[in-house]
Amino acid sequence: MTVTAEPAAQVDRWVSAQGISLEVRGAGDPVLLLHGIGGSAAACGALAEVLSSHGYRTYCWDAPGYGRSADPAPSSDGSTERCDHGVVVADLIAELGAEPIHLLGTSWGGVIATAVAAANPAAVRSLVLADSTRGSGVNQQRAQGMRARIGELRELGGPAFAAARAGRLVSTACDAGIARAVESDMARVRLPGYAAAAEFMARTDTGPSLAAVAAPTLVLVGADDIVTGVDESRLLADAIPGARFGLILDAGHAAVQEKPVETAAHILRFWKELGE
Template sequence: MSKPRSLVLPPRARARRLETARGWFAVLDVEPVGGRRGTVLLLPGYTGSKEDFLALLGPLSEAGYRAVAVDGRGQNDTPGPRGRAGYRRKALALDAVAQAAALGDGPVHLVGHSFGGLVARAAAALAPGAFRSLTLLSSGPARVARPQRIRVRVLRAGLAVLSKERVWQAMCWLDSRDEEPDTGDTPELTAFLRRRWMRTRIAQLAGAGRLLLDRQDGTEQLAALPLPLHFAYGSDEMVWSPADLSAAAARTGAHHTVVAGAGHSPNVSHPRELTDRLVGFWERVDAPAGVSTAP
């Protein structure tokens, strides 16, 4: 899960509902400074939300991009069904396609963080014409690393027999055992994190967890996508193996970014450096044929 360091909206950003052909979704929508160079749709990860991209929205806006971060169905501020079928891969992919269409800006650059990357790549395979490019941020086609598989299994098992409040308390305790307790969290942020957890549907958490545990390697499917592909992750990534991510980038011929010193959430820890690397990729994508851009 990403944990925002601040809940303050950047300039030119607003929280609103995005009405789509598949219902409405809660989004953070930021307008660009000056002329618009493109539009970016940002999909958050497991147990996360649109707020995971708060630190990234300002730099993207300053770089000339409209950026829209979304809560998926059943996630945080977006309603969702209680049943398991509503959180299958195709249903979530169709949501992302509908979100892109509802923005009204033509093909958009799609960025999926962690679990959001699984949704993003399924959406790109389903409707490649809806997207200008695909960036998998801290997300890979192979299985997540073993410690994270164990964590997801424990979380799903806990949700099946315990209240969400008890599972939340257990997660906080486990986090405190992994590293030194984070005493820098403000009461506002602590309250937000608990609220986000309590508002997210159990079916969404169970369904997303099931997809994260999928054993299928999607590298060949990614290589076959007819749109530009980008792998971006931190040098200290721990949910997916950095070696596996590097190998997938090489096998697919994807653009490849490693953010030095970042962990699983460069969108939180290194937003300006990540923005520079994203913009560099998009400039190459949007450059007229025969015109080269700086590496």
């Protein structure tokens, strides 16, 4: 399948009853794209452009506390760091009236997407996980490391935090402009959103629920991903029944930004094989 980047589609904005902002493109079967922990709707924009140009209606969310979305609502104990993003996404899909939906998550967004697919099988038409993981709750060391990032962001501020971390997200062959965009996106993260995301990751291990994922699944990973890595993506693909696996060459952890056309080619081929 030959996939090309088409002229930019019109981007509309839709806001849910809970203050979740979505960038909306195109028309056709619905696709919800969930960004990574250091991103925003913009991180999925180039991929959404390609998918929408091939007949899909794409929704790129700003997670709670990211981009144009409202900060996470306090939990019953008053904490804003305990947000069940899986429930937020399931409610969002229902509010959109988009069930069943093609659900695509990158990195942290993939952890959320996995949780949604396992808990709400009727709501998910297909699942795409890009450079994702089971979550940081797989062991105490990873959970502590994830929670430590909250204090790091609080101490350094967004720009310095991004300068220290963003370079690891892309391959050595990454276009300089894209690398700057990845860092710029991370530099704009807000502490309430990031803290809730990091806490979600720290307490989440989707490993036990992977076998329960019923949606047709495609697992993608940048061949040069040094953050979550190829082995973790292979583990996901092996554990989810019938899942397909694909490598994005010359791309790192931010493969959906580095190689949106190549990523879209994998996804569109997958959907075509499903008869979608």
